[in-house]
Amino acid sequence: MTRSTLGVLLSVLIVALFPSSASAFPGVYIAKNDEKRILQSVHVVLMEKDGASVVTVAPDYEGPFTPFAIVMVVPGDVTLDRIKTMRRENITRIEELTAPRFHDFYEKDPCEPGEAQQEWQRDLSVKTTGFLGGDQAIGGAKKAAREFSVDFSTRYKDSESEYRYHLIGGKPAEADAENPQWGKSYADLDAFLTDTGYKMPGDIRKALAKYQQQGMKLLAIDVDTKMIEIGAKERAQLAGIRYWTTEKVTTIQSTLGLANIDKKQDLFVYVLHPDRRFEPKNYGYSYPPTNIELEANIKLASGKSRVVKERIGEIYNAIHDRILAKHPDHFVYEYAWPTGSCGEPCPNERLLVNELLMFGGEVFEERLTKEERNPEPPEETEEEKKAFEEELDAKELKPREKIEAKKAHEEERKELARRKGVIARQNFMLSRFHYRYDRTTLRKDVEIGPASDQIRGGVDLPHGLKPDIKMGVSKVTKKGETSRFQVRFNHYWEWDGQIKCETPKRGRWGKRWRHKRVWNKIWTAIDLPSRRRDEIDPNLVVVTPLPDLGIAMKKEAPVSADAGTQEAASGKKGGCGCRVPGGTVGGSSGTGLALLALLGLAALRRHRN
Numbered sequence: 001m002t003r004s005t006l007g008v009l010l011s012v013l014i015v016a017l018f019p020s021s022a023s024a025f026p027g028v029y030i031a032k033n034d035e036k037r038i039l040q041s042v043h044v045v046l047m048e049k050d051g052a053s054v055v056t057v058a059p060d061y062e063g064p065f066t067p068f069a070i071v072m073v074v075p076g077d078v079t080l081d082r083i084k085t086m087r088r089e090n091i092t093r094i095e096e097l098t099a100p101r102f103h104d105f106y107e108k109d110p111c112e113p114g115e116a117q118q119e120w121q122r123d124l125s126v127k128t129t130g131f132l133g134g135d136q137a138i139g140g141a142k143k144a145a146r147e148f149s150v151d152f153s154t155r156y157k158d159s160e161s162e163y164r165y166h167l168i169g170g171k172p173a174e175a176d177a178e179n180p181q182w183g184k185s186y187a188d189l190d191a192f193l194t195d196t197g198y199k200m201p202g203d204i205r206k207a208l209a210k211y212q213q214q215g216m217k218l219l220a221i222d223v224d225t226k227m228i229e230i231g232a233k234e235r236a237q238l239a240g241i242r243y244w245t246t247e248k249v250t251t252i253q254s255t256l257g258l259a260n261i262d263k264k265q266d267l268f269v270y271v272l273h274p275d276r277r278f279e280p281k282n283y284g285y286s287y288p289p290t291n292i293e294l295e296a297n298i299k300l301a302s303g304k305s306r307v308v309k310e311r312i313g314e315i316y317n318a319i320h321d322r323i324l325a326k327h328p329d330h331f332v333y334e335y336a337w338p339t340g341s342c343g344e345p346c347p348n349e350r351l352l353v354n355e356l357l358m359f360g361g362e363v364f365e366e367r368l369t370k371e372e373r374n375p376e377p378p379e380e381t382e383e384e385k386k387a388f389e390e391e392l393d394a395k396e397l398k399p400r401e402k403i404e405a406k407k408a409h410e411e412e413r414k415e416l417a418r419r420k421g422v423i424a425r426q427n428f429m430l431s432r433f434h435y436r437y438d439r440t441t442l443r444k445d446v447e448i449g450p451a452s453d454q455i456r457g458g459v460d461l462p463h464g465l466k467p468d469i470k471m472g473v474s475k476v477t478k479k480g481e482t483s484r485f486q487v488r489f490n491h492y493w494e495w496d497g498q499i500k501c502e503t504p505k506r507g508r509w510g511k512r513w514r515h516k517r518v519w520n521k522i523w524t525a526i527d528l529p530s531r532r533r534d535e536i537d538p539n540l541v542v543v544t545p546l547p548d549l550g551i552a553m554k555k556e557a558p559v560s561a562d563a564g565t566q567e568a569a570s571g572k573k574g575g576c577g578c579r580v581p582g583g584t585v586g587g588s589s590g591t592g593l594a595l596l597a598l599l600g601l602a603a604l605r606r607h608r609n
Helices: 008-017 088-098 119-123 189-196 202-213 256-260 308-326 353-366 382-395 399-425 590-608
Strands: 027-031 041-049 052-061 068-074 083-086 101-107 136-138 142-144 163-168 182-186 217-223 240-245 265-273 278-280 297-299 305-307 331-338 429-437 446-450 455-457 473-475 484-486 488-493
Touching (some): 027 052, 027 256, 041 088, 041 353, 052 088, 052 353, 083 088, 088 265, 088 331, 088 429, 163 189, 189 217, 265 353, 297 308, 308 429, 308 488, 353 399, 382 399
Parallel strands (some): 041 265, 163 182
Antiparallel strands (some): 068 217, 083 240, 136 142, 163 217, 265 429, 278 446, 297 305, 455 473
């Protein structure tokens, strides 16, 4: 698709995807008065497959809670029945799964044999009721295939949405009474503004007219401010606006969103493609540092102590700002991973089948032929036929009942084949790009496309008492291997128990100790626009030297968390008197101090005697 056929919304979407200094929002806020309305961030999800594109845009909003509207540019083939309202929780899910994450590695008991087990390796053996749930019994006898427990239902916000959609361009039409979220269709922008009373500055009208001349439509959305969700710092997190088009998204016209910028805007773009990761073609991008070591606790400028993992969003913001200081026109590439998993470790359950269907999978399912949607089940083996006949004989069914049972059995086999097909098709490569920009960094529309390679980073494991771990990003060289890249920050906890063997094996890092009762949560850097960026100095938190970013030059030693309150949260421990990676763990343990005290008392008694 040429730029003339792309919508601003699409263009912004892709801009976000790829390092571009373009505006984040593919539209503008307008109202009936001149009060200022601000956009701080927008999340854009693009699913591309089989000659179609499904776009979801979820902006935030800051300003007066009086009626306002969103106006976006969309491809000319978009109609009201191609538009859905996504729940904000779906956007939050994909944000959390792709966000930079903090992980604690614990040293395995030096006297136990074998290699250390990882949290995600342990989870592989756990059956869930999500993507593919465990078998379930039917009638107390036969177990149904796991595919029957998979949730295929799609739940949108259409019936309780804060939006009412209008299309501008094409044949005018009255509102659809059966679908109250669908408003009218207008022949031109003047008719919409006259009918609704909204105001629109001349420069915005001129920009919109340019896109209309290219055969595109305007999507105008009334926002009911009584139904929007209020988030941090009085920001409203608006629901997702999803539409689909047969146009291929390759270029983004992305300047409309600057009409609502304050100082900075954040653009988060997520691309779902069957097997390719995407990248910008006319802008650069940078990878953030991954697999670096952080302290466990930190003293703030205020003098208060904090657990680092609980402030991972602020720490990442500080690192992100240093990257942009070096490359102000770059996107930051933060994630590339198949949807069959969600990283190592996973902060939450991977994207489920019904979630992928809502992000666009159902559009591609509907475009399949009837034969593709309903494949013939595989021929049963002789053993399977014999087992089914024996099951019928055991029930002592009448001839008519036997016929009905065989019909039901065939229908079940067809439904199983259909479900397996849907599940097999809902597998994608998920990429995430993030850009923070101001007015000065917007220069040109962004062109995007599939990358020619796969990447790997943030997945290697530490080894050795002084943890040695591979950092950075590399290209995948093994044929058939896919991208596995995540931004992971680590901390290492040395073994804090007794060592009772003669030849301890040190430096094996894995899952949390059973005796360490801490909240086993994976902390992620989410809702970044609302997190502070200036309170935590990365030089006091980052242990791994990052000379390119001027980080890991400590000005003062970090402090331990306050006794009692922080110990449970951080997993703080004693130590074994060995060298501790990063200098935050180790030194004299409680046991060591007690031993020194006893020796001191004994020496004192001997002296007195």
